[in-house]
Amino acid sequence: MAVKEITGAEFEEEVIKSDVPVIVDFKAEWCGPCKVLKSTVEEIAGERADVKVVSVDIDEEEDLVDEYEVFSIPCLVAFKGGSEVGRSIGLASKSEIYGALGL
Amino acid sequence: MIYDVLIIGAGPAGMTAAIYARRAGKSVLVLEAKGYGGQIIKTPDIENYPVEPGISGYDFATRLYEQTKALGAEFVFERAEGIVDGNVKKVKTPEGEYGAKSVIIATGSESRPLGVEGExxxxxxxxxxxxxxxxxxxxxxxxxxxxxxxxxxxxxxxxxxxxxxxxxxxxxxxxxxxxxxxxxxxxxxxxxxxxxxxxxxxxxxxxxxxxxxxxxxxxxxxxxxxxxxxAVGRIPENRAFENVIELDGAGWASSGENCRTKTPGVFVAGDNRSKDVRQLVTATADGAVAATEALKYIASL
CATH class of the missing domain: 3.50.50.60 (FAD/NAD(P)-binding domain)
Incomplete structure (x- = not known):
């Protein structure tokens, strides 16, 4: 399932105020591992109706990168009730990602 | 299903081995723990591989992945955690177990940590x-x-x-x-x-x-x-397979240029193998050699 790319302006509405848990995929166009991980992220979006999955382009959204202290990509951050509950950094299998994100 | 060739690792060595085995008409399963491509996907530009200077590591890996899939190799994204030798070799993952006549270990290497607390x-x-x-x-x-x-x-x-x-x-x-x-x-x-x-x-x-x-x-x-x-070096990802392959002092899989190991039907290819030159071109070369050796082994059964 395709993953919606969001901007910093949409972050509050799409992530912080979301009623369901959200996975944010911090990625960049120049990042090979991020592009390899994309198919896994799309698979998660397709199989988990109870979770919202969105992506953020780190080159466009420096404020979000600073606020959430992203220093390495690919970086998946899980949010529940507006707070971070888990993080998965680097390439990983789907089961490793679920484990790291606590979902 | 018993596969003819089971390949552990979807980097350049593993995927090249899959191409050779599929073109010989063998059934092929590639198990990969993280994502296709291996270490090369972190390289912005490849300048030393024949034919297309400047291709990104991601594009190289993606085209190799598509080529391998188009030839009919099956990919499963699970981590191989061990091999049980036998007439049918069994490769275990957290999710299941896969049987094959031959196995090619092409797991590559990972960055060596410093070993400082909290790292x-x-x-x-x-x-x-x-x-x-x-x-x-x-x-x-x-x-x-x-x-x-x-x-x-x-x-x-x-x-x-x-x-x-x-x-x-x-x-x-x-x-x-x-x-x-x-x-x-x-x-x-x-x-x-x-x-x-x-x-x-x-x-x-x-x-x-x-x-x-x-x-x-x-x-x-x-x-x-x-x-x-x-940047203090790399560690080969061989530890899970120590029962079927011999490791040198630094943990690399001991093998000659024929990619054979101490276990008949188990081969090693790419960066996890003990060798002098670890480059993209030597990884793909290993893949071809290991697959050819695996075919010979299957024919001898």
Missing amino acids: TALIGRGVSYCATCDGNFFRNKAVAVVGGGNTALEDALYMADIAETVYLIHRRDSFRGEEATAELLRRRENVKILYNSTVTELIADRRLRQIVVTDKEGVKTTLDVRGLFV
């Missing part, structure tokens, strides 16, 4: 093993690079263009890497080289704030750095 928890929070991947997050900040080989020297030079200050920390009094690169570093005003020194402590809250460096006299210096790039 793993700070990965992605200041500690990194890939300057070209993560360097941009440290624009105009102070960073440290640890190591003395070519990767460390090149990482330090790459970071010198991005970071405010680069401390290059090496445990010996001279570099193992190329002198030409070392000389370029010595000429950079924002690069400070600390010889005979090791990183002994990481100071962090949610992110890395400082590192403590200890020299050979035992003198400790605290440096304010936001990023720590570790």
